[in-house]
Amino acid sequence: MVITCIVKGCDNKEKVYSAVMFHRIPTHHIQRRAWLAALNKNPKTPLMTLKKWRVCSEHFTAKDYTCTGTRLKDEATPTIFKSLTQQMFLFAFQNNNYCHCYFCHNCVNYYTGRVE
Ligand SMILES: [Zn+2]
Secondary structure, three states, X not given: OOOEOOOOOOOOEOOOOOOOOEEEOOOOHHHHHHHHHHOOOOOOOOHHHHOXXXXXXXXXXXXXXXXXXXXXXXXXXXXXXXXXXXXXXXXXXXXXXXXXOOOOOOOOHHHHOOOO
């Protein structure tokens, strides 16, 4: 099975001779929740599904990696997205005023981050 990145708008696939790395969703529940929120994914996604998911290295900054450059720091979460809406969502999320309705893409609060 070809490993692909689950980030919306990213079509990276695992290839031989590629610098792109693929990271698993963290197993620790707090860290896992932070990733799923940043990725705008359902926090109730079953573990079996999560185990198959990979996020590629293009969504992390250099400072998310340990000194070896291949391993993510425990507190690292994906922060770089090509898709503008995903980046806007993350921005709202980081400012702690994102809409709690993760799944409703039509929700007026979705991009503005207003919580009623
Ligand atoms: Zn990716």
